[in-house]
Amino acid sequence: MKIRQTEQAVDEDIIEVDGIDFKPNTGNFKITVSTGCTLLDLIISGLRLKGGGLPSGILIEVYGPTGVGKTAILSEIAGSVQYRGGEVKFLDPEARLDQQYAEIYGMELNKNNYTMPKTVPQVFEEIKSFRPKNTGIANAVCTDSLAALSTDLELDSGDAMGMRRAKEFSAGLRKTCVEIKENNFIIACSNQIRQSQYGEVTPGGMGIPFYASLRIKLFPTKGGQVTKRVKIKEDHATGLVGEFEKVTGNKVGFQITKSSLDEPWRKGFFYLMFGYGIDDIRTCLQYNKEMTSQTKYDCCGNDKWYVSLDKAVDYVEKHQLQEALRNKTIYLWEAIQKALTDERDPKIRR
Known part of the structure; x- marks a missing residue:
């Protein structure tokens, strides 16, 4: 099998795979982790696994515009891996991650699992040298971005067309894709979006989209800002009077643009709350309300319903109804998928 694509743009690549019948890894579903979002887990692999999730042994690319939540997804994956006893190596070329942000997602960072590579070969050296103690569970290398x-070449003399970077990505991925599968690694990478004469592309050429088992595109939603408003009649201690508000988070849209794990092109959303991370309770409440065309939020306990999403979130947390809420989301999603499935007779072969 030979694949060759030549594009004269800053972030395109020339890919050649000779003599290899390559297919992106379909994942090890005996070893999985969560993205921190029930709806995203379902959309990734809900038809393969009850509740969905990320299988091990795959390469993932999460891409989108700046500030949309790519680092949050990687951090949630890393936190989930560590929570289940796995090891994580976090590569931070942008040098933006700090301990305070990591703690929001339950990540433990130290000098042994956090580095700031500058070049493509350095990233693949980190993957190659990654030797977790227990390969029977999911372990992850996250690169942002x-x-x-x-x-x-670019550091020494410049690489205006970006061709060298693209070739190094292709060569590195070709050499490591088998190791990723055999060692149950989750290689999760974030990436940005660029506009070229060929349309929307991601930096690093075509090697990453080609070898990735899963690609998730993130994008802002219309009117997606979450705003908290309070009205204070009169606070004698401070003298405050009036209405006050601030933006506390964003509703982020996503779409699976490539998948060798399950069906692609599904869409969904999640709430990303500042100082908290992905808000699965808020997301499940909103999804369940929209899918059942209700005017109130069902808190999945004591027949309690709220008009206010904030009050519904508070009730679910105080009464520890997270699992009941998650189960309802899974039930509704599976019912929708069943309704969308065509019952066909087996195809006749000749």
Whole structure:
């Protein structure tokens, strides 16, 4: 099998795979982790696994515009891996991650699992040297983001067309894709979006989209800001009077643009709350309300319903109804998928 694609743009690549019948890994569903979002887990692999989730042994690319939540997804994956006893190596070419942000997602960072590579070869050296103690569970290498990586050529003399970086990505992925599968690694990478004469592309050429088992595109939603408003009649201690508000988070849209795990092109959303991370309770409440065309939020306990999403979130947390809420989301999603499935007779072969 030979694949060749030549594009004269800053972030395109020339890919050649000779003599290899390559297919992206379909994942090990005996070893899975969560993205921190029930709806995203379902959309990734809900038809393969009850409740869905990320299988091990795959390469994932999460891409989208700046500030949309790519780092949050990687951090949630890393936190989930560590929670289940796995090891994580976090590569931060942009040098933006700090301990305070990591703690929001339950990540433990130290000098042994956090590095700031500058070039593409350095990333693959980190993957190659990654030797977790227990390979019977999911372990992850997270890189945030690929767009920030350079090459030795670019650092020394410049690489205006970005061709060297693209070739190094292709060569590195070709050499490591088998190791990713055999060692149950989850290689999760974030990337940005660029506009070229060929349309929307991601930095690093075509190697990453080609080898990735899963690609998730994130995008802002219309009117997606979450705003908290309070009205204070009179606070004698401070003298405050009036109405006050602030933006506390965003509703983020996503779409699976490539999947060798389950059906692609499904869409969904999640709430990303500042100082908290992905808000699965808020997301499930909103999804369940929309899918049942209700005017209130069902808190899945004591027949309690609220008009206010904030009050519904508070009730679910105080009464520990997270699992009941999650189960309802799974039930509704599976019912929708069943309704959308065509019952066909087996295809006749000749």
